[in-house]
Amino acid sequence: MNLLECAYNHLEMRHYDLLPEKGWEVDVDAVETLAYENTAAIVIINPGNPCWNVCSYEHLNKVAETARKLGILVIADEAYDNLTFGSTPYVPMRVFGLTLPILTMGSISKRWVVPGWRLWWLVTSDPNGLLQKSGVIDSITGFLNISSDPATFIQAAIPQILENTKEDFF
Numbered sequence: 001m002n003l004l005e006c007a008y009n010h011l012e013m014r015h016y017d018l019l020p021e022k023g024w025e026v027d028v029d030a031v032e033t034l035a036y037e038n039t040a041a042i043v044i045i046n047p048g049n050p051c052w053n054v055c056s057y058e059h060l061n062k063v064a065e066t067a068r069k070l071g072i073l074v075i076a077d078e079a080y081d082n083l084t085f086g087s088t089p090y091v092p093m094r095v096f097g098l099t100l101p102i103l104t105m106g107s108i109s110k111r112w113v114v115p116g117w118r119l120w121w122l123v124t125s126d127p128n129g130l131l132q133k134s135g136v137i138d139s140i141t142g143f144l145n146i147s148s149d150p151a152t153f154i155q156a157a158i159p160q161i162l163e164n165t166k167e168d169f170f
Contacts, residue, residue, distance in 0.1 A: 024053035028066045041073040047080045047090060054088040064096035073131070074100060079107035097125025112161055117154050
């Protein structure tokens with residue numbers, strides 16, 4: 001969500017720092033300082049773009065612990081999950097999904113290298129029903145029902161792309 005969308009929806013966006021000396025990790029101390037009673041979520045982009053950092057399991061665990069402590073949702077942008085550099089193995093945020101609510105976003109467009117298509121997906125982990133009870137799921141559904149859809153030929157191509165992709169690609 002960009003600043004304009006936040007303003008339209010009466011949401012405040014606060015930015016936390018990344019720590020270049022720690023491989024562009026999230027400054028979890030700053031996240032705790034920035035958070036207040038109306039904080040709803042933290043957004044983490046992993047792998048990161050444009051720094052191409054990949055968060056370690058240990059660091060993602062710190063992010064998860066911080067979110068749990070603050071009682072907030074983690075929004076994980078994992079559009080570049082198959083494009084990593086360096087020696088740190090990619091770990092999806094969903095590995096912490098049994099203990100806190102996580103909304104994961106991924107990109108068919110990036111994974112299958114069709115960037116103009118702008119296709120993405122969402123998966124939720126909601127161990128205690130927070131996303132359902134708070135209306136987040138209904139809001140997402142409502143938004144998707146009124147947002148513009150990709151062109152029909154793109155929609156028609158998706159089943160073929162998925163069916164014809166070798167299992168080891170996933």
